[in-house]
Amino acid sequence: MTFKLSITAMALLAAATAANAEKAKFEYWYGLTGDLGAVVAETCNRFNASQADYEAVCVGQDGYDKAVQNTIAAFRAGKHPALLQSFDAGTADLMLSGEFYPVTKLMADTGVTVDWADYFPGIANYYSSKSGEFFSMPWNSSTPVYYFNKDHFAKAGITEAPITWEGLEQALVALKDSGQACGLAYAPSAWIDLEQFSMVHNVPVASNNNGYDGLDTELLFNTTLHVKHMENIQRWLTDGVAMMRTQAAGKTARDSFVEGECSVFFSSIADHNTVHKLKPTFGWDVQIIPTYEGVERKNSVVGGASLWVLSGKSEAEYKGAAAYLAFLATKEQQQFLLENSGYIPVTKSTYDALLAEGFYAKEPYINRDIAMKSLTWSEPTELTRGIRLGGMIQIRAEWLAEVEAAFAGQKTMQEALDTAAARGNEQLARFAQTYAGKSFP
Amino acid sequence: MRRAYFKFSWIAAALLAPQLLIVFVFFYWPSAQALYWAFTLEQPWGGGNTWVGFDNFRKVLSDAYYWSSVRVSVIYALATTVLAMSMALTLAIFVDRQLAGYKAYRVAIIWPYAVAAPAVGLAFQFVFNPGAGLFSYINTIAPGWWDLSKYPWQAVTAIVIAGAWKQVAYSFVFFLAALQSIPRSLTEAAAMDGARPLRRMMDLQLPLLTPTFFFLLVINITDSFTDSFGIVDTLTGGGPFRATDLMVYKIYADGFRGFDYSGAAAQSIILMLLVMALTFVQFRYIERRVHYT
Structure with missing residues (x-):
């Protein structure tokens, strides 16, 4: 045979x-x-x-x-x-x-x-x-967006998905007041919380226009609006309007959202199809990632x-x-x-x-192109073209480990981001030394 | 001490050659390559490297997080070894005394060794997961008490248990073989002199087991330094905040994931020296107490 x-x-x-x-x-x-x-x-x-x-x-x-x-x-x-x-x-x-x-x-x-x-x-x-x-x-x-539970929003009296962080915070408080135990299902993500956040706020992640103009680059994210943002997230976690939802903590943010446990989570628009396939039993939609009031929004990347x-x-x-x-x-x-x-x-x-x-x-594509709105919000500026950093994977890992330590109360958020930036700078220096005399084409 | 001498023979050399070739290709060559990279900054896509002397070592050794990685690796190695060997010995003694059901678990206990480390990690995810695992029952009684993503000591405990579970099988096989090779006449003579099982174990069996014990100690410690990667990767990913960032996992994260080949090579050399030093210490100080019959 x-x-x-x-x-x-x-x-x-x-x-x-x-x-x-x-x-x-x-x-x-x-x-x-x-x-x-x-x-x-x-x-x-x-x-x-x-x-x-x-x-x-x-x-x-x-x-x-x-x-x-x-x-x-x-x-x-x-x-x-x-x-x-x-x-x-x-x-x-x-x-x-x-x-x-x-x-x-x-x-x-x-x-x-x-x-x-x-x-x-x-x-x-x-x-x-x-x-x-x-x-x-x-x-x-x-590009990243946030997903929200329309039924929860309606119950909490939120008529429109906010596009400012101040508005989102109010919404999270309203959700909590309406009896929703988990508002934002939060999982730290360097891609969303650091990189895309810095893009839409037009603040630098690193010097040299985010590394485009040379290899002698230093990280700047510990000096920008990013710090305040991470402190805010930390406050939301302490106040209980946001909950940590990661695989290691037992359940991912997406699962918490799809099961109707949490009302909001941030992720790539690529998850739009996945969430749809998982057939949540409630109405849901997506919104572009928020910016702080008084900041002129730029394109995400x-x-x-x-x-x-x-x-x-x-x-x-x-x-x-x-x-x-x-x-x-x-x-x-x-x-x-x-x-x-x-x-x-x-x-x-x-x-x-x-x-x-x-x-x-038509379903299931309705509103998925909100990602296009975010991506094409403005012509790219010097700071919103993208990021060109060597050792990016380690820089993201340093950021994550330090931010987690801050969330666990081991250090303040500022200390955590300072350490992450200092360690990331060592990576960048090594990278520059490895490719001495070269520059990004 | 007696020594054996052999005359050189071409047949012996020819028979040894394939084995030596394998050792050379899969051990000496990569080690030499790693040693070279450790003193340079290597570009991942080829295209040359820069000689930097001891820079890579200086950078690694001056990093406080690296030392905490060394510390947790040592804790992990000692804890898994002690846990695995004591469990293996207990089980082997049970089997040797042919307690009820020994035939079934003589086979069952050998299985874990055949399970790949990442699979062990995944299996233990179902045990330790704070939201859905067996340990989540603790959280229903005391909410939030068990959380691998929050408490470093819990994460370390989890990888130690998973690592030990995997090692038990190997040690068990050796302990059982050693116990069964103790001549029946010795145990019987001791029994006739009135020694009860516990006394026979302490005074007779354990001293006769010392060579096996020593061998397993060396193997287990070496193994837990080098073979812990899969468990960490699937169970904790090195977290929370680097608490389970074992040396071998850090090498993978820096070298393969982060393309820092030279930094990873330097760390490999340090790990190799550490394991060699530990093995030396064991041979120098512990082997003295071993009696070969």
Whole structure:
């Protein structure tokens, strides 16, 4: 039986190889997992079925950080893929190493036309060099929002989801007064509480315009409005209008929200699809992340991941990769991603077309494009283009460990953020020393 | 002391070669690479490195958080070793005395060793999770008392228990084998002289077990320094606020997650030296008390 099976398998394999003999193969390593990983795999299947010249071999790597780690190991052994899906925090080293093929150049070299101006500036700026050349191809894009329980809000007499922190605090107090035991389900997140917060308030995370203008960068977040914000959150936790909800504490913020235990939680718009799938038994909606009164709101920046083309591959592989990237950028394929995830469109034309079709007027997509409002609130400023910091992953980890220590009452929030910044600065100094004489392109 | 001498033979060399090659490729080569990286700043994507001398070591050793990581690693190693070995010995003595049900758990006790560390961590999540685990029952009586994300000592206790649980199996097998190799005539003679089971254990079996005991001590301590990664990663993630940031976990977090290859290499070298020093101390001072028959 086993013997017969293996013969059949071999025959099938041989047939498959023969059929694909003429197709030029290229590899693509991606980090998304679960349902989203399946969406990536499906884009590959669709691409392979759509034309006869190239074949994308797509390999899931079980998480963004593992995708980058594995690619580095493979790269050092000369066995890396042509395409890598990488998250923002993992790319500073790649940018400085120069071991990538900027997609603007790739498309020009392979004769694929892309309307780069069609990309939303909040997304384009994040993934491109100072001269406006795209390093990597934006694909699965998101930005943070907050999710709220409409029924709880109505019961507490809140008619409109506030877009200021002062307003949100009042809402949380009103929720508590209405008998709601858990208002805000809070989980500390450097991406939301530090990075995106600093963007929309137009305050720096670090010097050198958040690291864009040089490697001799120092963190500044312990001197900005961010400190007051974290102190406020700490106060909300003490006052009981917010509750700590993390995996380690027993339940995630999203689960607390979906179960109707807590009324509000902050997360990426990518969770919009997940929350919908979990079918909460109450009415809910999303709102852009608040700003403090008296601050002129700016755009938030893109999160998620982008696709990098790595150096050292053959021309045929590059042509295949270019074709795949162009395929992903079409309206049809963007829409496929949006329908199967909570991500947002990356080009203006796709967004406009979807609006015209009434895509965002029907469930489950209603109001999901509020993320676009946040992302395109203003033209990006020097401080809201994004963040270019080496050791970003450790900086986020330092921030989290210190903020948790402050929440546990081990130190004041100011002390915690000072320590996090000082330790982060050591990382930045090491990074600058590692890449002495280089600068971000 | 008797020593054995062997003549050099090509056959012996040929038979040893594959093993030596494996040791070289998977141990000496990476160690040498790590040693080199520890003195440089290595760019993850290749493209060269800068020689920085002892900078990486200075940075690590002058970091107060690193020392607390060393401290918790030592606590973890000692606590898991003591806990695992005492549980293993107790169980082995029960099995050796063929108490009721020994056949069933002789097999059952060996299983945990076959479970991968991350799986152990996940399994213990269901035990220790303050919201949904077995320990959440404590919280229904005293709300908020058990919370791994808040109280460092609870997080450390959790990883120690999970780590010890995994180690028990290995020690158990060795203890049982050692107990069963004690000649029946000795135990019987002691019994005829009127020694009861507890007395026989204290005066006869335990002294005869010392070589096994010593071997397991060395292995368990080494193992708990190097094999704790999976448990920490799935159970606590190094938190709360670095309380369970064991040395080996910090190496992973800095090196692989944070791309600081050189800092991680320096930490690996320090960890290696620490384990070697501990093993040396054990051989130097504890082995004296061991009687090989």
